[in-house]
Amino acid sequence: MPDDPASRDKRPTIADVARRAGVAPxxxxxxxxxxxxxxxxxxxxxxxxxxxxxxxxxxxxARGLATKxxxxxxxxxxxxxxxxxxxxxxxxxxxxxxxxxxxxxxxxGETRRIEDFLRNSVAYHVHAALVFSDFADAQxxxxxxxxxxxxxxxxxxxxxxxxIVVDDAAGIAAAVERAAAQGARRAxxxxxxxxxxxxxARCGFYRNHCAASGIVIAREIQGDxxxxxxxxxxxxxxxxxVPDVVFCTSDSMAMGVMxxxxxxxLRPPQDYLLYGFDALSRSNFxxxxxxxxxxxxxxxxxxxxxxxxxxxxxxxxxxLHEIRTGFVPRGTG
Amino acid sequence: MPDDPASRDKRPTIADVARRAGVAPxxxxxxxxxxxxxxxxxxxxxxxxxxxxxxxxxxxxARGLATKxxxxxxxxxxxxxxxxxxxxxxxxxxxxxxxxxxxxxxxxGETRRIEDFLRNSVAYHVHAALVFSDFADAQxxxxxxxxxxxxxxxxxxxxxxxxIVVDDAAGIAAAVERAAAQGARRAxxxxxxxxxxxxxARCGFYRNHCAASGIVIAREIQGDxxxxxxxxxxxxxxxxxVPDVVFCTSDSMAMGVMxxxxxxxLRPPQDYLLYGFDALSRSNFxxxxxxxxxxxxxxxxxxxxxxxxxxxxxxxxxxLHEIRTGFVPRGTG
DNA sequence: CTGTTAGCGCTTTCAT
DNA sequence: ATGAAAGCGCTAACAG
Numbered sequence: 049m050p051d052d053p054a055s056r057d058k059r060p061t062i063a064d065v066a067r068r069a070g071v072a073p074x075x076x077x078x079x080x081x082x083x084x085x086x087x088x089x090x091x092x093x094x095x096x097x098x099x100x101x102x103x104x105x106x107x108x109x110a111r112g113l114a115t116k117x118x119x120x121x122x123x124x125x126x127x128x129x130x131x132x133x134x135x136x137x138x139x140x141x142x143x144x145x146x147x148x149x150x151x152x153x154x155x156x157g158e159t160r161r162i163e164d165f166l167r168n169s170v171a172y173h174v175h176a177a178l179v180f181s182d183f184a185d186a187q188x189x190x191x192x193x194x195x196x197x198x199x200x201x202x203x204x205x206x207x208x209x210x211x212i213v214v215d216d217a218a219g220i221a222a223a224v225e226r227a228a229a230q231g232a233r234r235a236x237x238x239x240x241x242x243x244x245x246x247x248x249a250r251c252g253f254y255r256n257h258c259a260a261s262g263i264v265i266a267r268e269i270q271g272d273x274x275x276x277x278x279x280x281x282x283x284x285x286x287x288x289x290v291p292d293v294v295f296c297t298s299d300s301m302a303m304g305v306m307x308x309x310x311x312x313x314l315r316p317p318q319d320y321l322l323y324g325f326d327a328l329s330r331s332n333f334x335x336x337x338x339x340x341x342x343x344x345x346x347x348x349x350x351x352x353x354x355x356x357x358x359x360x361x362x363x364x365x366x367x368l369h370e371i372r373t374g375f376v377p378r379g380t381g
Numbered sequence: 382m383p384d385d386p387a388s389r390d391k392r393p394t395i396a397d398v399a400r401r402a403g404v405a406p407x408x409x410x411x412x413x414x415x416x417x418x419x420x421x422x423x424x425x426x427x428x429x430x431x432x433x434x435x436x437x438x439x440x441x442x443a444r445g446l447a448t449k450x451x452x453x454x455x456x457x458x459x460x461x462x463x464x465x466x467x468x469x470x471x472x473x474x475x476x477x478x479x480x481x482x483x484x485x486x487x488x489x490g491e492t493r494r495i496e497d498f499l500r501n502s503v504a505y506h507v508h509a510a511l512v513f514s515d516f517a518d519a520q521x522x523x524x525x526x527x528x529x530x531x532x533x534x535x536x537x538x539x540x541x542x543x544x545i546v547v548d549d550a551a552g553i554a555a556a557v558e559r560a561a562a563q564g565a566r567r568a569x570x571x572x573x574x575x576x577x578x579x580x581x582a583r584c585g586f587y588r589n590h591c592a593a594s595g596i597v598i599a600r601e602i603q604g605d606x607x608x609x610x611x612x613x614x615x616x617x618x619x620x621x622x623v624p625d626v627v628f629c630t631s632d633s634m635a636m637g638v639m640x641x642x643x644x645x646x647l648r649p650p651q652d653y654l655l656y657g658f659d660a661l662s663r664s665n666f667x668x669x670x671x672x673x674x675x676x677x678x679x680x681x682x683x684x685x686x687x688x689x690x691x692x693x694x695x696x697x698x699x700x701l702h703e704i705r706t707g708f709v710p711r712g713t714g
Numbered sequence: 715c716t717g718t719t720a721g722c723g724c725t726t727t728c729a730t
Numbered sequence: 731a732t733g734a735a736a737g738c739g740c741t742a743a744c745a746g
Binding site: 394395396406407409410411414439440442443444445446447448 | 722723724725726
């Protein structure tokens with residue numbers, strides 16, 4: 049008593065649809081293709097109807113095997129433990145999904161064996177890779193993904209790689225000027241891990257602009273971007289010798305500094321100016337009302353979307369894809 | 382002048398390795414298989430050597446097509462905008478990767494068309510799906526992923542689905558008792574979105590245990606788990622008529638309540654008891670020192686790992702996989 | 715425009 | 731233990 053062959057226990061394939069619509073499998077493939085391929089209007093309709101009736105869905109693995117690509121976007125981050133990570137990653141995921149793609153989130157962490165990990169993984173065949181983590185340079189990443197569809201957002205792009213460059217200098221210049229205009233002369237700079245190129249560049253900008261504005265950086269305290277490290281930094285500041293201004297390279301650290309200074313009775317902006325970095329937009333941060341440096345995350349995400357829609361054209365058009373940071377004045381300076 | 386056929390521009394395939402090792406492709410497949418398959422020691426070595434020399438890597442798509450599975454784990458969340466999300470997702474990602482798998486993070490958000498989105502995606506073929514989002518019940522998710530390897534962590538499991546149940550009751554009972562023991566009689570309950578089954582259950586526990594302990598819930602204020610909504614809740618509390626205790630169903634809201642009450646000069650635990658929920662472990666939160674309810678995230682993650690290693694055996698062994706919350710006493714009550 | 719024919723790279727019978 | 735061969739489901743190339 050043979051069952052309908054197509055309904056055994058497996059999902060319908062393109063062959064089932066073809067049979068039902070009375071056309072060749074290739075016609076089905078064309079009719080269902082997202083890009084316009086030559087199919088007569090009549091057959092297209094028959095195919096669509098049959099597919100709907102059968103509840104047909106494409107098998108992305110088979111398609112991927114045939115076309116050597118997958119609707120998967122690899123997102124490489126160091127980790128996910130900061131408010132600023134959320135601030136960016138959550139809307140980014142949403143945008144990627146809106147493009148009909150899915151994100152494989154790869155947490156590079158401290159591991160140096162990430163390359164071995166990636167080598168046998170599907171990530172190897174992704175449509176594109178977005179590299180936020182500074183774990184590798186452009187060349188390595190291209191080899192790793194065997195693809196040129198790599199967007200470098202970590203400051204380690206080379207000449208042939210697509211990249212979005214965030215110009216931290218503009219925002220830092222504005223913040224330093226602002227502090228100088230309010231009479232600041234002595235500063236403390238609270239930094240993150242200095243293994244990051246981006247961070248090194250930021251610190252350089254602070255040093256240069258401070259020097260140019262007549263502000264002495266009396267002390268640099270190294271943190272790790274976290275609230276806790278901001279707290280610790282505050283503990284390292286002598287209440288009897290408070291600097292005019294504290295620059296932090298993350299908003300979380302600025303929050304920590306602010307809370308850490310509170311017991312001394314010192315408050316920004318009266319007793320010292322306080323500037324964060326990241327321009328966190330989430331409600332978790334709004335309450336702190338700390339002046340900050342940053343760029344519009346939405347702009348960055350739209351650029352990324354542009355890249356995902358046409359990776360090859362992204363760089364080809366010769367645009368620079370630079371995003372400028374700005375100073376975001378809030379309550380602390 | 383023919384090029385070495387295997388080095389054109391494509392990566393070596395199993396056929397290349399077979400040729401070089403002087404064996405059949407099937408032997409290569411077996412020799413490289415993670416599970417032990419019959420291959421003579423001698424050929425196995427030849428294959429391994431050839432593979433290494435060629436820098437051979439498996440094509441996961443081809444393997445997936447043949448075996449109908451993929452080393453990909455779908456992680457379904459509502460969104461990623463809370464500290465408590467980070468607290469769980471970051472170490473979870475790390476653990477999944479340690480298992481040699483990769484995580485496709487699917488942000489369900491508010492969208493109701495997520496099912497259409499998933500239907501043609503690779504997520505359809507994942508090794509397993511971890512469902513944190515309460516967007517769908519077990520049956521729907523099984524159909525969506527065409528797989529029984531679904532782990533429900535959203536309280537919507539049915540009899541045949543694998544699940545990890547977090548017993549919120551124990552922790553809530555302990556917290557309420559603690560408040561009662563300190564003489565609390567009137568409470569305010571600050572809740573999250575009540576569309577979630579988990580949240581509804583939590584609120585029920587608070588009500589029951591309060592009733593049992595002689596605590597009247599004078600008021601319930603609905604928030605959305607965020608810091609901001611905690612702030613707003615605090616604004617809704619009359620400083621002249623402060624409750625003995627404020628229970629919040631998230632730590633972020635408790636932070637908000639605490640900060641929101643600060644201007645009135647009222648401080649926990651002297652002026653009111655304050656209890657959060659989630660037992661955030663990150664440094665962002667430690668500074669707040671708010672008593673809270675929660676469980677050890679590490680325990681949950683190890684359970685998930687257990688599931689990923691053997692999805693079928695997970696439920697089969699008849700274990701309950703319940704994780705108990707506890708009360709975490711800190712500074713506010 | 716349409717259908718047939720080859721693969722994509724791997725795993726898996728099934729003889730040997 | 732081994733190898734030949736048949737797929738997995740789809741797309742691309744090529745004739746018609």
